[in-house]
Amino acid sequence: MNVIELITLAAVWGASFLFMRVATPELGPIPLIALRVGIAALVLLPFMRSAVARGQFRAKVGHLLVVGLTNSAIPFCLLAYSTLSVNAGMDSILNATTPLWAALIASIGFQVSMGRQQIFGLLIGFLGVIVLVRDTLVAGISGVPLAIGAALVATLFYGFAVNYSKRYLAGVQPFVVAFGSQFFASIVLVPLALWLWPARSISVSTWGCVAALGIVCTGFAYVLFFRLVENVGAAYAASVTFLIPVFGIIWGASFLGERITPMMFAGGAIVLLGTAITSGKISWRLFQRA
Template sequence: MNLIELFLLAAIWGASFLFLRIAAPEFGPIALITLRVGIAAIVLAPTLRSAASRSQLRSKAWPLFVVGISNSALPFGLFAYSSLYVNAGLDAILNATTPIWAAFIAAAWFQAGMSRQQISGLLLGLAGVVLLVWDTLGAGIPGAPLAIAAALLATVCYGFAVNYSKRHLAGIKPLVVAFGSQFFATIALLPAALPFWPRHAIAASTWIYVAALGVICTGFAYILYFRLIERVSAAYAASVTFLIPVFGLAWGALFLGEKVTPTMLAGGVVVLLGTALASDKLKGMWPGKQNPV
């Protein structure tokens, strides 16, 4: 059951890069992401029907605010910005570095040990990113350097959030975490979004993509995501990004006609292999003793 939910979550979040690519030019990153998290908060609001859920929300308001910023407001906005300049498939591949940053932050900030395998995975994943960046910059895409930097900063935010959630929100109902993070992300983003609200008419089809981002790619997806953190582990939940590039590339090519280059595929494979090593997905296949260093 956990594996099925992991694949479903990957398919949904892979589609989110497609929707961002379509809707961000119409709304702008800040307004779009405010709508995304606001719609998700409305969808998840019924979780507060119980007194126990309301009590947990109040008692964990600050950790939920931190998760709302680090796992939604900031990374969503950064990826929305990135989608203005680079294609959905590339963003989906860059998103796959999340477990690498999760492992690094766990060691550097949360005093968790890193094995030699994980360190090798970190370095290999970064080499894959360099390959992807080199290919994209070589194409001369305007705005690409900042877009790639924004996407990578978003994955660093995700890496922090999965570790922070495991430490500070253990035992909290997944629905409370899902609602609270989207609610606080909305509160944080709304003042910044109002000055950038689009003044032109938005096509009905674009509103459908925005609704899909909020209802499916955020509200429903975060129910799955936080449930996986609670039932399995933060590392397992973060490993969903290992699968997202497959769907991100497929949706982008199928619906937007995005070109998938050999260098992009090679860089993606290197990133995913590094991710697998960094998140211990290949544990036992690496020669030598797995001692923390």
């Protein structure tokens, strides 16, 4: 059952890149993400019924605001922007660099020592990024370098949010963090979304993508993720990172006709290998013996 839930979560989060790829051109990154986090906050609101949850929310308002900005508002908008020029499959692979940034930021900004295995994993992972984006950058397509940069900056923010949450939100109920991050992301983004709202009418298919992003890919996904954390632990739940790119590529190829290139496959494999080494899923001693 846990394996099925993990695969379902990966499929759902992988689909978020597909939905952003479809909806962003019509709505724009900020209006789309404002709707996404606003809907997700409503989905998660029932978890705030207990007095304990509400008390923790009030006690950690400032820290929840920071996490809302760095784990939702900013990175979601950056990833949505990147889908204007980068396909869903590549975006989902770039998203998998989050553990690499998390380890680097933990060492630089949060005084967490980094071992040789983590350094080795970081080098492998960032080599994978170079392999992944090389052909795309060499092609010289307008907007692509900025889109790739936006996706990587988004994962940098994710990496910061991971470390910030560990330090300042330890002991807070996970659903309080989930709701708080979506709530404060909504508060920040809604005024901007109203200002940037497109003048033309929005198609039914785009509204369908908005609903899927907010209800399924964010609200439901958070519920599923924290259910896994509760049942089998955070380490197991975090392994979803390695499955998301698989589904991101599958959905992009199946529904948008995106081409899977050899360099995309090779770069993605190297990125995931570096991530696995950095997070301790694979021991670097395997390479020493080789």
